[in-house]
Amino acid sequence: MILLDGKILSKKIKLELSNEVNEIISLGQRKPHLVAILVGDNPASRTYVSAKEKACNEVGFDSTIIQYENNVPQEDLIKKILEINLDVNIDGLIVQLPLPKHIDEHLVIHSISHKKDVDGFHPINLGKMMLGLPTFLPATPFGIITLLKEYGVNTIGKNCLVLGRSNIVGSPISILMSRNTKFANATVTLAHSKTKNIKNLTMNADIIIVALGKERFLKSDMVKKGVVIIDVGINRIKSDRTRSGWRLVGDVDYDNVKNKASFITPVPGGVGPMTIVSLMKNTLISYKSLNKNKN
Numbered sequence: 522m523i524l525l526d527g528k529i530l531s532k533k534i535k536l537e538l539s540n541e542v543n544e545i546i547s548l549g550q551r552k553p554h555l556v557a558i559l560v561g562d563n564p565a566s567r568t569y570v571s572a573k574e575k576a577c578n579e580v581g582f583d584s585t586i587i588q589y590e591n592n593v594p595q596e597d598l599i600k601k602i603l604e605i606n607l608d609v610n611i612d613g614l615i616v617q618l619p620l621p622k623h624i625d626e627h628l629v630i631h632s633i634s635h636k637k638d639v640d641g642f643h644p645i646n647l648g649k650m651m652l653g654l655p656t657f658l659p660a661t662p663f664g665i666i667t668l669l670k671e672y673g674v675n676t677i678g679k680n681c682l683v684l685g686r687s688n689i690v691g692s693p694i695s696i697l698m699s700r701n702t703k704f705a706n707a708t709v710t711l712a713h714s715k716t717k718n719i720k721n722l723t724m725n726a727d728i729i730i731v732a733l734g735k736e737r738f739l740k741s742d743m744v745k746k747g748v749v750i751i752d753v754g755i756n757r758i759k760s761d762r763t764r765s766g767w768r769l770v771g772d773v774d775y776d777n778v779k780n781k782a783s784f785i786t787p788v789p790g791g792v793g794p795m796t797i798v799s800l801m802k803n804t805l806i807s808y809k810s811l812n813k814n815k816n
């Protein structure tokens with residue numbers, strides 16, 4: 522079994538990014554700048570935004586977190602987004618999801634300039650992805666593709682099963698894995714909560730990408746020997762092994778499934794760090810594209 526180590530690979534990519542930033546600075550130009558908007562006090566969202574801020578510091582980007590109370594009026598949020606869209610010193614804008622119920626998530630995503638939408642959630646960017654045009658790929662699918670490519674996992678003609686059809690992970694990765702490109706070219710099945718006989722599908726899959734949010738859902742008796750496993754899930758469970766009293770597990774029963782897998786991502790340390798570094802990559806792409814005529 523080969524561990525698809527997102528921690529090691531993301532470190533390598535961060536080093537490459539920070540070298541590029543040093544070059545930019547040495548030319549007397551400003552650093553790339555990522556802004557994150559955080560609404561409310563969801564602890565998981567706070568943790569994700571802090572991790573993104575830390576990554577910005579590591580690669581040498583400027584980063585700003587704009588924090589709003591849970592009851593912020595939708596108009597205030599949109600007004601701020603429109604301001605940021607016009608700010609020439611900002612290259613990337615993300616709004617941490619989920620948002621409180623009184624805010625229309627689609628409207629918020631629509632309001633972000635597609636040129637600064639480094640999360641790749643804007644319909645224009647999703648449409649470009651669908652057509653195979655250059656764009657910001659959503660960070661988690663982008664990270665998964667990078668990981669599979671780097672480890673030389675053969676995807677061509679393989680049966681790839683994606684469990685979960687969210688707009689941010691399951692649906693976009695199913696499109697990317699089925700694309701007619703040098704990489705990918707898999708035969709993709711997308712399963713969800715209404716899918717019948719999931720075990721029949723998992724037993725037939727060469728590659729399984731699990732994005733459900735169901736702790737240790739995929740068991741070893743559900744997969745065939747040699748399967749490639751990408752575990753996107755992040756679930757917090759109680760634990761007497763840690764000082765905090767909890768630990769993170771994925772959607773895969775890792776300890777048992779790993780014995781049958783040819784390649785597998787751990788949780789933590791697999792897809793998570795690849796998601797964050799992919800966001801950094803998108804921010805640098807945006808910086809270069811927005812500033813190409815100025816430098």
Ligand code: NAP
Nearest residue numbers: 661685686687690713714732733734753754755792793796
């Ligand atoms: P989500 O929006 O929570 O949706 C879950 C998906 O799983 C839905 O499509 C749902 O089907 C499906 N589902 C739920 N129970 C199922 C079952 N028993 N059998 C088959 N399908 C089932 O998904 P998400 O936002 O992609 O998040 C999934 C997990 O990934 C979460 O743990 C999240 O924290 C984690 N995540 C991790 C990263 C990272 O960087 N590592 C990034 C994003 C998300 P329906 O559509 O029919 O409801």
